[in-house]
Each structure stands twice: as C-alpha cells, then as structure tokens.
Amino acid sequence: MRLVVVGAGVAGLSCAYWASRAGHGVVVYEKSRELGAKPCGEGIPEDTMRHLPPGCGDFILNRVAGCLLCLYWRPLRRVESASTFGYIIDKKAMLRELKEAAESEGAVVKMGSRVRPWSRLECDLIVDASGNPGSIARWRGLDYRGYRSIPALQCYCKGRLSEDEILISILPSGYGWAFPRGDRTVNFGVGGFSSLRALEAWLRLGLRKLKLSLSGHIRAAPVCVSGPIRRFTAKGVVAAGEAAGLVMPSSGEGIKYALFSGRICFTKSYERLWKSAFGRRFQRGKAVLKAIIATPEGLRGRVIAEAGDSLVTQLYSGSRVPVLELVKALGTALLRG
Incomplete structure (x- = not known):
C-alpha cells in the first residue's frame, strides 16, 4: 500500500x-522547514515510552517525581509519586529520532513541502497528521462538527525551580504550567477559554510570581479540547493525532495518543483498536473538563487541596476515578468553604 502522510509531527512520523x-x-510531507515548529509543553507520562520505536529515548531531559499544584500561581499542595511521575523532553530531538527511525525503514520525509486539501495525490491512503484543525481530512469528508480548540501560549524562561518537579496552576478559565528542562531552563505556558490578551496577562503574572525571566519569544497555538472526532476514517483518508482530536481534554496531553494513533492509523482495525485502548479514558477526560468548567472558581482550589494524590492524577489523566473518594473531597471542600 502507498501512503501519503501530511505532517511530520509525532503522529505523522510514528505512522511513517x-x-x-x-x-x-x-512519503511524508511537512510544510515547515523545521521539525517541532508548534509550541508544546514537552512533558510526557512514563507510559508514553512504550509507544516509541525501539531504541528511541535520547530526547529525555529530566525525570520528574512529583507535581506542585497551584491556584493562580500560588502553591496549593504537592503530589508525590513512588516511582517516576514522567519526563520532560526535547520535542525537536524526539521528532528527529522519529524521523531517522522512519527513514531507516524506507520512508521518505519531504520538509518544506505543503499539501493542499485539494491536492491530487497518487496513493492508496492519505494520513492527515497535520495537527489542529485537520484541514485535509475535513476537506475529504470527515465530520469535524463539535471540534473545539482553546488558545495556548508557550515560552522558554530562566529561573530556579525544582528540577524533579513540574508545576501546574489552576487559572480562572484554564491552566498554566512550568516544566523544568535542566540548566535552569523552564518550559512555561498557559492555555484556556480566554482571549490571547487575558492569557498573556496570566502568563506574565506567573513569570513574576515564580521569578522567571523570559529567554525567548512567546508563541501561540490552538489546542483541541473536544476529544476525538466522530469517525477517524473515510474513503481513502484517515486522521491521526490532534487532527483526529486526540488530545486529552482534562490535561492537554497529546504526545502519547499521537504516537499510538500513528502506529495503528493505517490498519483496518484503527478505530476499534483506538476505542479499546483509550475510548473510555477520553470520555472521562471530557467529563472532567466539563466538571471543572462548571465548578465555581473558589471551590476548584479547595477540591484539589482536599483530594488524595492518586485522585488528582486520575482526574487529569482520564483514568477511572473512585467516586466515593471524589465525593469525600468535594464534601470536605464545601464544609471548609
């Protein structure tokens, strides 16, 4: 079978x-002349590694053992892990490793080559791995009704933060992050249901609160928050990664799901395999996001403060949540409010 892959991001190169x-x-077509042009938080859970080609992993910058949760950049609590919490990565280096692995198997990657939605392509299958908002697959018949995105801002900073701990902050209409990359460098950003102006104000407040100094440009990009599109496949085309909406709504995590979807998207069992592996997790992730949005701002922080470590990580990852534990945390938060 002849495949044309549009986009040399994580999903596209995994597929390749x-x-x-x-x-x-x-054959992979990438419109940019460089890999990893889109802003990214560059944090991955530990289990992401099993979805990579054998031998990949030199892109890991930092191993993380815990998370500092904040409310409006003010510390709330620490979430500890008995094992590795996850990794901070150099995404450009990760993409270079994926590209080299794909080329070693015979794939051709053409950088600086744009494919238009209406382009005539000589192939048996088009894989739209072009990211948000999946214009190739949309043009060719996939249903994108309900696909929703929020703006996110990201930059690199210098400062003194704990090297083995990530920081996540709850903001009025979104979230912020600070991920240490080593050598006092921090991947810093915000995202949410707000205007770019409002998000930039929260970003700059976070810089001041955490005593970080900006060391590059602030970059903006949309992030899908609506979960998977209804179908991933149509005649002659499939969507993978963020082009299929495969970003966890409750956390913004996308690399693991891009790797997995890229691995299976060219098979006849693509949708069945995806739903079996992650379908329910994404349903829970969407439910968590809706609950967060519906919860009054003051109560959000109190619930997080009262919840156990495992409950917090389960909520953000879309894992199955112990209902009684959640009710207990909510009740305690209400009583103390």
Whole structure:
C-alpha cells in the first residue's frame, strides 16, 4: 500500500515508521522547514515510552517525581509519586529520532513541502497528521462538527525551580504550567477559554510570581479540547493525532495518543483498536473538563487541596476515578468553604 502522510509531527512520523516497517511505501510531507515548529509543553507520562520505536529515548531531559499544584500561581499542595511521575523532553530531538527511525525503514520525509486539501495525490491512503484543525481530512469528508480548540501560549524562561518537579496552576478559565528542562531552563505556558490578551496577562503574572525571566519569544497555538472526532476514517483518508482530536481534554496531553494513533492509523482495525485502548479514558477526560468548567472558581482550589494524590492524577489523566473518594473531597471542600 502507498501512503501519503501530511505532517511530520509525532503522529505523522510514528505512522511513517510503523507503516514502513510493515512493508508499505510512505512519503511524508511537512510544510515547515523545521521539525517541532508548534509550541508544546514537552512533558510526557512514563507510559508514553512504550509507544516509541525501539531504541528511541535520547530526547529525555529530566525525570520528574512529583507535581506542585497551584491556584493562580500560588502553591496549593504537592503530589508525590513512588516511582517516576514522567519526563520532560526535547520535542525537536524526539521528532528527529522519529524521523531517522522512519527513514531507516524506507520512508521518505519531504520538509518544506505543503499539501493542499485539494491536492491530487497518487496513493492508496492519505494520513492527515497535520495537527489542529485537520484541514485535509475535513476537506475529504470527515465530520469535524463539535471540534473545539482553546488558545495556548508557550515560552522558554530562566529561573530556579525544582528540577524533579513540574508545576501546574489552576487559572480562572484554564491552566498554566512550568516544566523544568535542566540548566535552569523552564518550559512555561498557559492555555484556556480566554482571549490571547487575558492569557498573556496570566502568563506574565506567573513569570513574576515564580521569578522567571523570559529567554525567548512567546508563541501561540490552538489546542483541541473536544476529544476525538466522530469517525477517524473515510474513503481513502484517515486522521491521526490532534487532527483526529486526540488530545486529552482534562490535561492537554497529546504526545502519547499521537504516537499510538500513528502506529495503528493505517490498519483496518484503527478505530476499534483506538476505542479499546483509550475510548473510555477520553470520555472521562471530557467529563472532567466539563466538571471543572462548571465548578465555581473558589471551590476548584479547595477540591484539589482536599483530594488524595492518586485522585488528582486520575482526574487529569482520564483514568477511572473512585467516586466515593471524589465525593469525600468535594464534601470536605464545601464544609471548609
């Protein structure tokens, strides 16, 4: 089978590697001349590593053992992990490793080459891995009604933060993060249901509160928060990664799901395999996001402060949540309000 992959991001290069390894002919088109042009928090959970090609992993910058949760950049509590919490990565380096792995299996990656939605392509299958908002797949018949995004801002900073701990802050209409990359460098950003002007104000407040100094440009990008589109496949085309809405609504996590969708998107069992692995998790993630939005601002922080470590991580990852534990945390927060 001949595949054309649109986009040399995580999903596209994952697809290129696994499809080439399976014996298919693969050509990847990437409109940018550089890999990893889109802003990214560059944090991944530990289990992301199992979805990578064998031997990949030199892109890891930091191992993280815990998380400092904040409310409007003011510390609320620490969430500890008995094992590795996750990793901070150099995403550009990760993409270079994926590209090299794909090319070693015979894939052709063409940088600086744009594919238009209406372009005539000689292939058996088009994989839209172009990211948000999936214009190739949309043009070719996939249903994007309900696809929703929020703006996010990201930058690199210098400062003294704990090297083995990430920081997540609850903001009035969104969230903020500070992920240490080592050598006093921090990946810093905000995202939410707000205007870019409002988000930038929260970003700059966070810089002041955490005593971070901006060391580069502030970059903006949309992030999908609506979860998967209704169908991933149509005649001659499939969508993978963020082009299919595969970003966890409750946390913004997308790299793991991009890797996995890229690995299976060219198979006939794509949708079945996806739903079996992550379908319910995304349903829970959407429910958590709706609950967060519906919860009064003052109560959000109190619930997080009262919840156990495992409950907090389960809420953000879309894992199955112990209902009684959640009710207990909510009740305690209300009583103390």
